[in-house]
Amino acid sequence: MRTNVEQVKLLDRFSTNNKSLTGTLYLTATHLLFIDTQQKETWILHHHIASVEKLALTTSGCPLVIQCKNFRIVHFIVPRERDCHDIYNSLLQLSKQGKYEDLYAFSYNPKQNDSERLKGWQVIDLAKEYARMGVPNEKWKLSDANREYKVCETYPRELYVPKSAILPMIMGSSNFRSKGRLPVLSYCRQGTEAAICRCSQPLSGFSARCLEDEKLLKAISTANSGNHYMYVVDTRPKLNAMANRAAGKGYENEDNYSNIRFQFVGIENIHVMRSSLQKLLEVNGNKGLSVNDFYSGLESSGWLRHIKAVLDAAIFLAKAIVVENASVLVHCSDGWDRTSQVCSLGSLLLDSYYRTLKGFMVLIEKDWISFGHKFSERCGHLDGDPKEVSPVFTQFLECVWHLTEQFPQAFEFNEAFLLQIHEHVHSCQFGNFLGNCQKEREELKLKEKTYSLWPFLLDDKQKYLNPLYNSKSESLTVLEPNTVSFNFKFWRNMYHQFDRTLHPRQSVLNIIMNMNEQNKQLEEDIKDLESKITQCKNGILTKDLLHPHPESPALKTSLCLKEQSLLPVNDTLRAIEGSNPADNRYCDFPEEFSKSEPAVVSLEYGVARMTC
């Protein structure tokens, strides 16, 4: 296998005058690395590579296009076709692993000992989270039915069910639900008894019923004394749900269940979402894209329509709980994609805790990881069925981003946090998102062999804090987003995060973040200076502070501050990648946003077109 090729060109995909950088391409065990003549490094993790394409030979060499799962697209020109072929083959192998043990997480070593690693895994404790919700209580109990994964393999061991749910009820309902995913508690709102529960579709076919399932729903309904009815929300389009009946699955018949209100919310399935994103990316990749092509592409991709549908469903949940004080049971087909989206977003709207840094991690652990969202299949961690890949989690992050845009002060974290999580959902660098359910993760012994992402994010907290966050605002306890279509925008910082020329050259967020940091430092300085002055006045100055140095150390720090006013929050960025400088997108940020960078012109019609 070749490990380096020289004289490779890296093209800028949005420049029309075919600007390029020349440099050397290196292949390491984990990364593809390009170092240009200015010694600027571009790191691409093999696991991030979604596809590699070799284009037809040109006069300048053999073009190689690499598309990444974090939406980076790089276009290399390799002078010799044989080299290109070698790299192509190597990348194909390296980017598609056959088994979990070959993923980066199993070799990644951030130089921590076993107890540090274990502590890292204990940062998020779901039992504590249910306790925070006040569960178990007189209405809800912890069931040990799934302790050995005997009821449902894709659920966590700990299931919270209504107190009156006895084992036969649980077993019976589980048998009546797709993949055994019976109705269990996802979120319980403190101060009321209204709850969000989740499950998969019932195996009702055209007429089948299950008394235990009906009883379990009744038990969920009666666990909320605030309202006599509950909603059953099927997140699928009605047509899809009906088609499922022919396969012996389907949806609840309102006549068979007492006091349920059944509702479809019409979110499309994983296949529709996958092709929607594909279309979106295709359109946006075009050079010299016109405004009309961009908007008609945005429209025909349906992407924002899907995002709106997911958010609307979450709002339905939140309203049912807040306005009607009614519990909601959510399902889709298997209850691990759309159900995860809607339950987690609904909780996020209701509970400001989930809008904190830590709370958001808890939310992901609870509604996504523990309830068996199939991260490895949906993200294509291993070489598998491409039809299982779908941007379901990306959509969730995008919905959260839209909320942060509407409520800039409601979230403790900033956009960089969402982008970083997205990065690592695909990076396979940490164990959290490997595997498809808890059982599989335990079998892989992830907690012993890999590291958890969360402590690393918490260590870097400063980078992810929203400087405008207002934790005390009362109008921001329950979020009521406005989902009129014009509120939805294309998330440029996600889908073009590496296309630096498309972004604002100055970032207000970064400036305010730095200023916040600086303010803290200044407050310290003031305290320091004040105590020095008091000391001075009291005449208890030590000699060496006086002469022969008229400046005090504190003085020097404050003098330096002016120049530091844009102190890079990015210094510590690399910590998360351990010893690897890695392909961390944030390395690009300081340059991207620094104001003194007029050199990058993104004119699509510039001098190149002057001949017309």
Next chain:
Amino acid sequence: MEFAELIKTPRVDNVVLHRPFYPAVEGTLCLTGHHLILSSRQDNMEELWLLHSNIDAIDKRFVGSLGTIIIKCKDFRIIQLDIPGMEECLNIASSIEALSTLDSVTLMYPFFYRPMFEVIEDGWHSFLPEQEFELYSSATSEWRLSYVNKEFAVCPSYPPTVIVPKSIDDEALRKVAAFRHGGRFPVLSYYHKKNGMVIMRSGQPLTGTNGRRCKEDEKLINATLRAGKRGYLIDTRSLNVAQQARAKGGGFEQEAHYPQWRRIHKSIERYHVLQESLIKLVDACNEQTHNMDRWLGKLEASNWLTHIKEILTTACLAAQCIDREGASVLIHGTEGTDSTLQVTSLAQIILEPRSRTIRGFEALIEREWLQAGHPFQQRCAQSAYCNSKQKWEAPVFLLFLDCVWQILRQFPCSFEFNEHFLIMLFEHAYASQFGTFLGNNESERCKLKLQQKTMSLWSWVNRPSELSKFTNPLFEANNLVIWPSVAPQSLQLWEGIFLRWSRSSKYLDEAYEEMVNIIEYNKELQAKVNILRRQLAELETDDGLRESP
């Protein structure tokens, strides 16, 4: 004429007002010569003061004897008045119609407005061409002030004073004026101090179908070139449109006669195409019930952002010629009063740090729009709701402001002013108590005696109490050329203008406040640290003095 004749019913009780973001309120409606006023008598917060000249269109309808008037404003706001009594309602409606479409400029509010503030600096004298020229004269001696248009005889849409190449005398200018559309001979628009390159603007050359030429014209524009240098002619029309213009006596510069110039055609839309675009966009933004596909479809169909992209692209091109290619540029379209000015002024925003300050931006609007003869009165006579569709109405200035907003968004720290400043200028261009945007050119303004009879917008804006609202807290002088991205992914709908009345900006405003607080707090801390530092240094020297023998 007395306004009283137009006001059939000056006052109606029990009128209910509906407007965006506020609960309906009942009160007394009063009509005055220039305002529509509603007072609820509960507290003064609930009052509506609307300039008749801000009214773009009204609709009326009746349910029984309850009449409803829907008022659509030029700033895109829509308000509704429920008026009991059919006669009262009809009277009010017809009065509003008459008062909002007064024929005579001298009846407009600016001629009646008596300012309640102290004038610190008279805005009518804030931006004189002579002062502007002085800024250049230290750097170059190749240009001179010409008073050839003193009586507005050579070019009715130019100001009395223009900057032209020193080597060209007034006699030649008169000849060139005869060869250019509307007498708009090439004049200096911008001098790039960094390399001495210039932007000039003019009207189209009147070549006609038989290829007329004018030696003085060729001499004039060649006089701006350095030896051996080439320049660029940017025609804001497509080649096709420019060719068609020849049939009407217009045209473009022939290569053979201008061998040192390279011509580039861009296509920036004009007139009704822009007006249609605005109407469609505002219509799309006012509808809350559109599903996503319909919204995106309507946004696309409005073509508004396409126009933004075209204008910005052309401005970038001009700026690039100047700064990157080191070549001078002459810009014109047909009349040279619309797309030409969009391009010349935006190129200056990109190139010239001064034009990104409040004062500099005001000077830019004064120089490149008002004195340069953009026909504000015609273009801004109506806005997005009017059905009359006069050929001369077009949101040319709003497109310019939108382009500035796009650049401001991409360089949020490089502008001394904020978004509110741009919104304020948009409002005053369409309806104002100030005389600044009245008339179509300096000649008309002179005849109207605006300086004597009305107040300048700048007199009001440039007072510290107003300026503080329009100042960008993030501003840090940036002396560089700023190149915006014109990719569709980088352009955005200007929500502050187009969604202003369609959705509440409460949370965004609060976040902005918080940002300002952080910045203010930072300044406060810095100041405090400085004081303490000085204090400590003093104490230390005192001690030092005491201890030293």
